[in-house]
Amino acid sequence: MTAAPSLAMAREPAPRVPALGAHGAADVSHRVILYLEDVTVTFDGFRALNALSLYVDAGELRCIIGPNGAGKTTMMDVITGKTRPDSGTAFFGQALDLTRLSEAEIAAAGIGRKFQKPTVFEHHTVFENLELALRADRRARRTLFATLDGAARDRIAEILELVRLSGEAGRLAGQLSHGQKQWLEIGMLLVQEPQLLLLDEPVAGMTDEETERTAELVVGLAKERSIVVVEHDLAFVARLGGKVTVLHEGAVLAEGKLDDVKADPRVVEVYLGR
C-alpha cells in the first residue's frame, strides 16, 4: 500500500509531445510498434473504419490488402494524424498516443508516409527535395541558419545512388517521370530515417521492371525498420512476403500468410473472387 505511490513517482511520465526533430521516440520494448485498437471513423454516417484492431511488430513487413473503400487509406490517415478517430486508440510503441499528436509531431517521432499519388515538391530540385526530408531539426529558427555539413551531403548522395537519381540531382522534381517521382518520394522517406514506414500503393503506375526494383528495395529496407504496405497488386505483395491483413468494410477480415489468406472463403467472396 505504501510502496505503490513511490513506484508511480519513480516512473518518468512519458512526454506527450516529442519535440520536432526528436527521433526514434517509439518505445518498442514490448515488441509491438503500432497498436490500433477498436478504431472507428465515420464520415457523414459512413463507417470508414469499424472497430478496427491491428498490431504491427517492430521490424515487421506487413501488407494490407482489401477492396476499394475497405478503409486502407483512412487507416493510414489515422496513424499519421490526418484523421482523428471517433473512438478507439492508436499508439506508436508504448508511449506515443497518435490520436493526440499533430501530423508534424507524428512524422518527427518517426512515422514516414508515402502517399498514393507521388507528392514531391515539383518546383524544388531533386537534391532540395531530399534536403527538406533529411533528418534534422525541423524548427523554423533553426532552418533559417541551417547549413548542410559533409555527412548530410554524403547521406543525400548515398540515397540518390540507391534510388538511381544521382544524375538528376539538379533537375526540378516536376520534370521527372512518374516512376522516378515515386522513387524520389521513397528516397525522401529514407533520409527521414523513420522507424515505421507507411507505403500507400508504392508501385501504382510503375512498369514491371520498376515494380521489381521497388520490391527489392522494400525488402531490403524492412531489415532496418517496420514497414506497412497498402497494395492492390497481389504479385507485388507475394514478392514482398510477410504477413498479410485483409481489410473489409473498415475491419480486419483475415490475417496470415498470403496463400492462407487467398484460400479463405470469406476473402474469396469479398475480394479475390470478383
Add this chain to the structure above:
Amino acid sequence: MTPAPRQPIVLRLLAATPRAGWLALGAFALTALVVVPGLYLFTPPGSPLHVPDHVLTVGGKIMCYAIVAVAMDLIWGYAGILSLGQGLFFALGGYAFGMYLMRGIGRDGVYQSDLPDFMVFLDWKALPWFWRGTDHLAWALALVIGVPALVAVLFGAFAFRSRIKGVYFSIITQALTYAAMLLFFRNETGFGGNNGFTDFKRIAGFSIVAPGTRATLFALTAAALAGTLVLVRFVVTSKYGRVLAAIRDSEERVRFLGYDPLWYKLLAWTLAAVLCAIAGALYVPHVGIINPSEMSPASSIEIAIWVAVGGRGTLLGPVLGAALVNLAKSWFTVAFPQLWVFFLGAIFVLVTLYLPDGVLGLGRRVLRRGVSA
C-alpha cells in the same frame, strides 16, 4: 545531433546574393545614397544636373512602395499567402511614426497648444495614454516595429492555427484592414479621424522641409530598400526559404515530413508586416501626411498588383512592378484621373492571363529567345 559548422552571419548574407546582385545593389546604393542627394543639394536649381524636389519625393515614395512589394512577395510569391491587407501594416507603421511627427510640431500648430491640433479641436484636455512617450524618437521607432508585429503575430497565429488558407485568408485580411480603416476614421480613436496626421514641422530637431533633411530621408529610404532586399534574399535562399516554398506548393506534404507550417508561416508573415511598417514610417515624412485611406481595401489590392506585374517569386520583379505601376499612376491620375482604376484592373487581368511571371518573366523569355535564335 551535431550542429553544422557555423559561418559568420555576415559571410552568409554576402553569400546569399550573387555577384551580379551585389554589383546592381552597389550601383543602386551609389546612385541613391550619393549621386541623387549630392546633385539635389549641391547643384543650383537652374542647372541641367539639378535634381528637383518632386523627383526626390516621388523617388522616395516609390522606394517605400518597393519595400512593401518585396515584403508582399515574401509572403505571396514564396510562402503562397495572398494577403490583401498589407496596407494595414504599412499604415500602422506610418501612424506610429506620424505620432512622433505630430508631437514634433510642439506649439507651432494652429492652436499653439502642447496637444496636437486635432485634439484641441475635439476639446481634449490631455494626451490619451497611448500617446505617452511618442515624443521620443526611440519609443516611436519601437512602436513602428512593435505594434504591427504584435498585430501580425496575433492575427497570424489565429489564422494559421485554424488553417485558414487561399481565398478565405485573402478575404479575412481585406476585412481586417477595412475594419481598421473604419476604426481610424472615428475621431474618438485618437488618431485624427479622417484627416489623419499632417502639417509636420520637424524630425529629430531638423526642419522637415529643409533640403538636408529631405536628402537624408531619401538616402535612408534607399538604404532600407537595399537592406530589405539583402535580408529577404537571405531568407528565401536559406533552408527555411525552401521549406516555405514547399509549404506554398504542398502544405500537407510538408506536415508529413515533420515540419509544423505554423511557425514557418508566422515568421514570414510577421517579417513581412514589419517591413511594410518600416516602409510606412519612411513614407509619412516623404509625403507629409498619413490618413486612414492607406488602409482602404483597394490600397492593399494595389500592392498585390505591383507584385503580380513585376513577377512573383523574384525579388527584382516586385521592385520593378512597384515602380512601373506607380509611375503609370502618377501620369494617369493627372492625364485621365477617372480612368486609373479601370486601367489598373485591366493591367491585373492582362498580367494574370498573359504574364504569369510578370514583366521580369517576360524579359527573361525574350532574352532566352534572343539567345537561342
